[in-house]
Amino acid sequence: MTKSQTLMEAYNGTAYPLIGHGKRNAQVLKEAFANVEDSLSSDMYGSGRVIERYQERMAKLLGKEAAVFFPSGTMAQQIALRIWSDEKGSKKIAYHPLSHLEIHEEDGLKELHHLEPLLLADENRPVLLRDLHGLPGDVSAVLLELPQREIGGQLPEYGELEAMSAYCRQRGIKLHLDGARLFEVLPYYGKSAAEVCALFDSVYISVYKGIGGIAGAVLAGEKSFTKQSKVWKRRHGGDLISLYPYIVAADYYMDQRLQRMEQYYRDAVELAGYYRACGALHVRPEVPVSNMFHVHSDLEKAQLESAFIRVADETGVGLCSTVREHKAGGVYFEVSMGDRYADAPKAKLEEAFRLLKECLEDETGGK
Amino acid sequence: MTKSQTLMEAYNGTAYPLIGHGKRNAQVLKEAFANVEDSLSSDMYGSGRVIERYQERMAKLLGKEAAVFFPSGTMAQQIALRIWSDEKGSKKIAYHPLSHLEIHEEDGLKELHHLEPLLLADENRPVLLRDLHGLPGDVSAVLLELPQREIGGQLPEYGELEAMSAYCRQRGIKLHLDGARLFEVLPYYGKSAAEVCALFDSVYISVYKGIGGIAGAVLAGEKSFTKQSKVWKRRHGGDLISLYPYIVAADYYMDQRLQRMEQYYRDAVELAGYYRACGALHVRPEVPVSNMFHVHSDLEKAQLESAFIRVADETGVGLCSTVREHKAGGVYFEVSMGDRYADAPKAKLEEAFRLLKECLEDETGGK
Numbered sequence: 001m002t003k004s005q006t007l008m009e010a011y012n013g014t015a016y017p018l019i020g021h022g023k024r025n026a027q028v029l030k031e032a033f034a035n036v037e038d039s040l041s042s043d044m045y046g047s048g049r050v051i052e053r054y055q056e057r058m059a060k061l062l063g064k065e066a067a068v069f070f071p072s073g074t075m076a077q078q079i080a081l082r083i084w085s086d087e088k089g090s091k092k093i094a095y096h097p098l099s100h101l102e103i104h105e106e107d108g109l110k111e112l113h114h115l116e117p118l119l120l121a122d123e124n125r126p127v128l129l130r131d132l133h134g135l136p137g138d139v140s141a142v143l144l145e146l147p148q149r150e151i152g153g154q155l156p157e158y159g160e161l162e163a164m165s166a167y168c169r170q171r172g173i174k175l176h177l178d179g180a181r182l183f184e185v186l187p188y189y190g191k192s193a194a195e196v197c198a199l200f201d202s203v204y205i206s207v208y209k210g211i212g213g214i215a216g217a218v219l220a221g222e223k224s225f226t227k228q229s230k231v232w233k234r235r236h237g238g239d240l241i242s243l244y245p246y247i248v249a250a251d252y253y254m255d256q257r258l259q260r261m262e263q264y265y266r267d268a269v270e271l272a273g274y275y276r277a278c279g280a281l282h283v284r285p286e287v288p289v290s291n292m293f294h295v296h297s298d299l300e301k302a303q304l305e306s307a308f309i310r311v312a313d314e315t316g317v318g319l320c321s322t323v324r325e326h327k328a329g330g331v332y333f334e335v336s337m338g339d340r341y342a343d344a345p346k347a348k349l350e351e352a353f354r355l356l357k358e359c360l361e362d363e364t365g366g367k
Numbered sequence: 368m369t370k371s372q373t374l375m376e377a378y379n380g381t382a383y384p385l386i387g388h389g390k391r392n393a394q395v396l397k398e399a400f401a402n403v404e405d406s407l408s409s410d411m412y413g414s415g416r417v418i419e420r421y422q423e424r425m426a427k428l429l430g431k432e433a434a435v436f437f438p439s440g441t442m443a444q445q446i447a448l449r450i451w452s453d454e455k456g457s458k459k460i461a462y463h464p465l466s467h468l469e470i471h472e473e474d475g476l477k478e479l480h481h482l483e484p485l486l487l488a489d490e491n492r493p494v495l496l497r498d499l500h501g502l503p504g505d506v507s508a509v510l511l512e513l514p515q516r517e518i519g520g521q522l523p524e525y526g527e528l529e530a531m532s533a534y535c536r537q538r539g540i541k542l543h544l545d546g547a548r549l550f551e552v553l554p555y556y557g558k559s560a561a562e563v564c565a566l567f568d569s570v571y572i573s574v575y576k577g578i579g580g581i582a583g584a585v586l587a588g589e590k591s592f593t594k595q596s597k598v599w600k601r602r603h604g605g606d607l608i609s610l611y612p613y614i615v616a617a618d619y620y621m622d623q624r625l626q627r628m629e630q631y632y633r634d635a636v637e638l639a640g641y642y643r644a645c646g647a648l649h650v651r652p653e654v655p656v657s658n659m660f661h662v663h664s665d666l667e668k669a670q671l672e673s674a675f676i677r678v679a680d681e682t683g684v685g686l687c688s689t690v691r692e693h694k695a696g697g698v699y700f701e702v703s704m705g706d707r708y709a710d711a712p713k714a715k716l717e718e719a720f721r722l723l724k725e726c727l728e729d730e731t732g733g734k
Contacts, residue, residue, distance in 0.1 A: 023406075024408065024409040024411070024608075024609065025407055026400065026403050026404065026405055026406070026611070026615070027405035027406070028409070029400065029611075029612055030400060033393065033396065033397060033400070036393050036397075037393065039390075039392055039393070040393040041390070041391065042391040042393075042581070070604070071438050071604065071605070071607055072604040072605070072606075072607050074601070074603075075603065075605070076604070078604065105601060105602060105604075108603065111602050112602055112603070208608060208609075214409070214612060215609045215610070231473050234473045234475065235473045235478050236442065236604055236605075237439040237440075237442025237443070237605060238438070238439070238603075238604060239441070241582050242391065242575075242582045243582070244396075244581075245396055245581060245612035245613070
């Protein structure tokens with residue numbers, strides 16, 4: 001048994017890392033292209049069979065008139081909100097305080113598009129109908145993220161979602177879906193992608209979260225919307241001569257993984273149960289509603305890391321690779337389920353959690 | 368012998384297509400990855416060995432402190448000009464009337480960055496020192512494209528370039544290089560990439576023109592500049608989780624093709640000579656100064672197309688796949704040299720041009 005120095009090293013050295021689908025490496029690309037003919041023509045600046053066929057597949061799956069492949073969700077979502085803003089002639093849009101656009105994009109939405117976001121809801125819960133009641137009438141669009149990633153992947157109940165959709169429609173406010181993890185919430189909602197998307201005027205989905213592609217995103221809506229989005233895609237520098245490396249991979253891994261989303265969700269529920277049974281850890285949401293959840297603790301970062309390193313080194317189970325500190329104090333880590341979880345034998349998992357519990361009890365003095 | 372219906376079909380059916388490196392298809396990616404280990408880790412949002420090593424290679428090659436890999440040149444160049452504009456506090460920048468930014472980007476520079484381009488020079492020639500003399504003092508940056516693609520790949524003489532660089536430095540105007548085809552002009556200038564780049568404050572190069580990669584661009588300059596460019600890259604939605612499919616291909620094809628730029632240039636000079644010897648065609652520039660040139664004609668589009676189709680069908684030599692119409696009247700086509708030209712036997716070439724000349728004489732009534 002080697003003693004690992006850092007949590008990341010320990011995690012990477014385990015026989016049973018539990019998070020996601022596997023390492024992000026060249027094998028992901030090579031597997032996706034293994035059965036692709038050499039003669040498959042590249043897309044050319046948004047045209048060509050490889051991109052058009054995939055876009056048609058996605059439009060159908062999402063129940064929208066048309067879909068456009070983008071290099072990133074950052075680009076796709078800024079553009080969606082910009083189109084709705086221009087259409088209404090108002091810079092005001094609204095989203096959750098922990099939206100990707102607010103905290104991970106260096107304020108691209110403000111710096112490039114001069115949009116003015118209104119922040120909805122308490123940052124510890126998802127947006128609800130009552131948050132929309134206070135919006136001024138000249139808001140162009142509301143963005144809802146399903147599930148809300150930064151708070152562990154929480155969701156509004158489906159009836160609440162329908163009510164928000166109806167509310168926005170009545171008031172001429174466009175509703176945009178940040179569906180980075182849309183497919184991952186469908187088993188909990190018990191709905192098809194098209195059913196959920198029907199509540200929204202525009203929809204973004206990611207091809208490298210639950211689907212596990214290399215990079216890329218899809219933006220879908222009516223043709224008048226997607227047509228404008230292509231103009232903005234070119235303006236942003238996203239209309240690459242060739243996007244096929246991402247498209248072929250997205251197509252390939254969708255075939256494998258869309259059907260596994262139910263399993264990932266059930267696995268998350270199971271694994272969250274193990275964590276709930278440990279003292280000193282709090283799972284959020286308590287019972288997952290997608291393939292992901294967060295685990296919070298009042299322990300020190302170093303204490304939690306050393307517990308995970310010991311579990312990794314002694315049992316070969318990688319529970320977590322990164323512990324983060326909250327601004328407000330305390331620490332947390334994210335768990336998202338993919339193909340890997342199925343590889344870990346139940347007995348190994350139980351051994352790992354017995355040891356984790358023991359380590360945490362040592363740290364907290366058995367409290 | 369089959370009779371082709373369209374010029375593109377005829378060109379694609381030839382044994383000896385003369386343009387570029389070959390078809391843009393999945394083989395390009397598969398060849399680049401054939402000897403890449405499965406375990407090669409993806410870059411992650413601009414970090415990681417695969418992107419950092421390539422950026423270091425490019426910084427060194429271009430003689431700059433640092434380099435950043437971008438998904439597209441459209442994105443990289445808008446960002447370069449924005450940074451210089453912010454630094455000087457002036458929205459005014461200047462470039463050639465047929466700059467890529469002016470005619471191919473749906474006005475992204477204006478729509479996203481609100482920059483105000485001043486158009487330099489007559490659109491039929493490259494920018495010269497005298498064009499800079501009239502610039503207002505509050506211009507932030509001048510962009511020079513070497514070679515100027517839309518006019519057949521024309522270049523200012525090197526002394527003129529040095530004089531423009533000195534002029535801008537003296538006046539506190541940043542000079543940015545649109546070097547989409549920089550490597551392609553080095554044999555004519557007889558300079559290294561670093562020598563040319565030393566005349567500029569910021570430099571963009573493309574990895575899929577002469578280099579023949581899949582997509583992508585590099586932006587280089589001082590560290591204070593590239594650091595800002597990374598913030599804007601994220602804002603644009605260009606900071607993808609994984610850019611390695613493009614980076615690995617760029618690295619692979621640079622190894623092969625940087626050393627062949629001299630050959631591509633000589634081939635262009637040779638092929639232009641064949642065209643000059645045909646009646647009814649005008650080569651621009653008369654003697655190429657890079658791997659590319661344009662051929663203009665006063666014939667009708669259909670006349671030129673039918674001549675090329677006949678040459679393709681009867682000799683197996685693909686001279687041209689697309690004839691374009693000028694707004695001002697007349698037609699032209701672009702020729703850019705790559706690996707393919709070397710595959711065409713000299714006797715075949717001569718046969719093709721004998722037939723082309725004959726066809727054109729028929730069209731022009733032997734005038």
